[in-house]
Amino acid sequence: MAESWVNLAERIGVDLHLELPGPGGRRAALIRALREAVRSGRLAPGTRLPPYRSLAADLGVARNTVADAYAELVAEGWLTARQGSGTQVAERAQPLRHAERVPKKAPPRARGLRHDLRQGTPDASAFPRAAWSAAYRRALQAAPNEAFGPGDPAGRRELREALTEYLARARGVRTEPDRIVICSGFAHALRLLFGPSTVVGGGGVLRGPLAVEAYGLDFHRGLLAAAGVRTVPLPLDEHGARVAGLERERAVLLTPAHQFPTGGPLHPERRAAVIDWARARGAVVLEDDYDGEFRYDRRPVGALQGLDPERVIHIGSVSKSLSPALRLGWMVLPERYVGPVLAAKGEREGWASVLDQLALADFVVSGSYDRHVRRMRQHYRRRRDRLVAVLAAHAPHIEVTGIAAGLHAVLRLPSGTERSAVKAAAWQGVALDGLAAFRHPETEMPAPDGLVVGYATPSEHAYGAALEALCGVLPPG
Ligand SMILES: Cc1ncc(COP(=O)(O)O)c(C=O)c1O
Structure with a gap:
């Protein structure tokens, strides 16, 4: 040698x-x-x-x-x-011995996590503890005795009324309290709609095949697969899902306000086209409105449901706006699905705490929800601006996309570099995902290289260091 x-x-x-x-x-x-x-x-x-x-x-x-x-x-x-x-x-280049000891299949992020830039979680340190406690106290004091008995599977009327007004005003949803069913979040809604009716909390209201966006949450695809529902990927382009490719599916699941995770809204022509398709085929559109309130460039993109309340099931939750720990969400249903969804839920409320529902109703009616969302919108916009500024200064060759809304951005990487960047991040204790983690296994659309960066997750004091660490793992220009 x-x-x-x-x-x-x-x-x-x-x-x-x-x-x-x-x-x-x-x-x-x-x-x-x-x-x-x-x-x-x-x-x-x-x-x-x-x-x-x-x-x-x-x-x-x-x-x-x-x-x-x-x-x-x-x-x-x-x-x-x-x-x-x-x-x-690298400042934090630790001896590899540590990494080598990690069994091959263990998720690399499981050890030595220093910076959490995974998408999906709001800033936990910003949960409105005082306002939520006040709402909870007021709700408890005002609750009639019957509220402490078994709950109505539709959810508390107080909350359904509050949501009817809020969703109409903030998201352009056209509904009434009797068309709303409270659930424990989007995942629960999927289970109620598609789960085998033999499983507790599973509904069998709709059947597959279900068209989905070619990029989405693996967890949701897994949940559907476990229920025996075949998902058919729709390719994406700069206008969102290519809905012209819809054929014989009975339903389509979309994120129209903010495609998850790539970030754009569904183009108005495609919004109209998917409604036309649903009308022509007697099909239904599932609208996942997971972060519709957080739009930074202009007023929120209204809900697709407003175009045809009989063809769209609108699903929302507080997981992004308040916390995924609350496990509270809602389904806004076409009339024909209300009965089957209630039957799927069972005779009593078994999922969403009645007291939490009453607290959320108070939180919305008292204006605390609007105030919190407005404050968080400014907070996340500042986070986003800092991310963009740091990348412009230290990694100007990296394009940042999907920044007009939401709590995450997509960093476009040079072709062939995503895997090594994700690996590098894991070794440096930076938790984040590559675009590949969200790709439908059967899609044939081109696979762009990119990182999905959740900028809401770190607490305020840790954000600067997280951005610095992020720059350290990006491929050089
Ligand atoms: C794409 C997407 N849909 C829906 C949700 C909400 O899920 P859940 O209400 O089950 O917490 C999330 C996460 O907050 C999400 O990322």
């Missing part, structure tokens, strides 16, 4: 002994050698590596070999690349 002493002292203040074999496999050998140098501590965190050209000359290898090796190690999290300060040993 040929040995090369690379005198880095002149440029970076350290002598480094790298062992490379003779010709052939030099890129892999250089990656191994640099990794070993970091792992053993010979290259300390923060150490600046020489420019490609100098190291290539010293080692007698092509410049691209060094560039590729650096890029791979940046992607793995050993090195970081910043515009203006070159390539450095």
